[in-house]
Amino acid sequence: MANFSRLPHPWPTLDFLIPEIRRSLWRGGWLNGAAVIAVAVTLFIFGWGWQISHTLGAAVAALGNRLEITAYVAPDLPETAVARLKQELAALPAVERLTWIGRDRAWAELQADLGLTTQQGDLHLFEQNPLSDEVKIRAKTLDQVASLATQIAQQQGIESVQYLERALSGLQRLQRVIRTATIALVLLLGVTVVALVSTILRLIILVRQPDIEIMILVGATQRWIYTPFFVQATGLGGIGGAVAWLAGASSSQHLQHWLSRQFSGGAIANSVTLEWSWLLGVSLVLAGICLGGLSTLLAIKTAPRG
Amino acid sequence: MVTATAVQRPSTAQSSPDVIAELRQVTKCFAAHPPCLNGVSLQLRQGEFYFLTGVSGSGKSTLLKLLSGQITPDHGSVHLFGQALTPHDDRAMARLRRRLGVIFQDFKLLGDRTVADNVAFTLLVRGTPKPELQQRVHTALKLVGLTAKASAYPDALSGGEQQRVSIARAIVGGPDLLLADEPTGNLDPQTSQQILYLLHRLHQHGLTVLFTTHDRALTQLLPHPILRLHHGQLQQVATPMANP
Helix, strand or coil: CCCCCCCCCCCHHHHHHHHHHHHHHHCHHHHHHHHHHHHHHHHHHHHHHHHHHHHHHHHHHHHHHHHCCCECCCCCCHHHHHHHHHHHHHHHCCCEEEEEECHHHHHHHHHHHHCCCCCCHHHHHHHCCCCCCEEEEECCCCCHHHHHHHHCCCCCCCCEECHHHHHHHHHHHHHHHHHHHHHHHHHHHHHHHCCCCCCCHHHHHHHHHHHHHHHHHHCCCHHHHHHHHHHHHHHHHHHHHHHHHHHHHHHHHHHHHHHHCCCCCCCCHHHCCCCCCCHHHHHHHHHHHHHHHHHHHHHHHHHCCC | CCCCCCCCCCCCCCCCCEEEEEEEEEEEEEECCCEEEEEEEEEEEECCEEEEEEEEEECHHHHHHCCCCCCCEEEEEEEEEEECCCCHHHHHHHHHCCEEEEECCCCCCCCCCCHHHHHHHHHCCCCHHHHHHHHHHHHHHHCCCCCHHHHCCCHHCCHHHHHHHHHHHHHHCCCEEEEECCCCCCCCCCHHHCCCCCCCCHHHHEEEEEEEEEEHHHCCCCCCEEEECCCCCCEEEEECCCCC
């Protein structure tokens, strides 16, 4: 008998791969749809979680850009000490802009704001200007606000420091919670999806066991036997990712449109967007492919062998 | 010449070059099926045709599964073409299996493929180029007399025809050894003889055949050595003098 085809080809040829994938898809029937939907739902939730977290981050950043730290200088600080303090504050690496407001200007502005003069109202009770010099400082980034405030407070000559700490930290905490919840939910759903898709694949492998048994007996390698399943699962995962992106992009557009009608204008509203980017779409497709790949590996590991 | 050493003494020595399959002191038991192979040694020589007989459940299929690497022995070792079987080495096993052809009592044809596709499947999973694949499928179907049924599906064939498709699938890859596991078990006596003679013709073209059957009458039709599994032991029965 002739001796040929005895060295296993490393990778399946397309002549083999395409009909085998078609056969597996046919055998899988509606289970393929179930796999796509499971991946799509998971990635849709992931996409929205990521997008909301991103949007909140943008909102926090927008708010943070308007957050100024106000530092009050100790009264009776000598001129030399004031000059040194100005230099030291300006030299802090996180400082983007610094505005020094002298106590006389602050006093005049306060009186103007209140619409009072020393002759007309209670302010004449003060024999002297009761205010001290104040410094308005803006940090370069939002993350630096809290630490910069601490650094400023530690400077000699600074009496007190104020900034909207609660509002900022509240928003940051909300962003963290959403991000953590998204990751936890996606991990949970991801594990569920991998379990579900791998079970579907195991069923398909079980249905195709006669084919696999023959493949083994005629000398097919494991790579030849299981590559079609791998391609099938990663393909379904990729389609699931694309479906998630399409659904997410469509729903986000509608939501964005509705929100813009409800809250027209507003600096923060203008600075954030709910729309899903194509980059998120690519990420979701890749994530779907990874979920499909993981499912195949699990299915192959636990599938019955001929 | 039919050797008397098909049933072999316990050996750890190097096999002679014409030994293509060997069991060395193999023991294999299944908890659910008590009769097991117990210290079986066997050498199959190139170009020979062996009958393997024994009652149902005597371990004939187990012995064939050991030779094809589908199962591993509890004790002892299995050698194919001079190499010990290493079930964990996927590529090595695939390489060895490409030198084997296996046919079954229940044919194991794939019902959703035509006759030609069933036969071609062996070559397809080996990455054989299409022109060569088509040529070899045609030749194999011609050898078993089924070229006219190439486009038919297995369901449309008789038992004998299905077994001939199974044989075509087993030989299309050009094996050195054909393991036939009760290939006539589901066939009527006349068709069984046709299948036997078909395998005999392939043997005359140089194929080594191990043919298991529980039908003793069938073994009397051809002058080939007969091995018998009895109570887990392998015995050699005298070679019949019949001629095909």
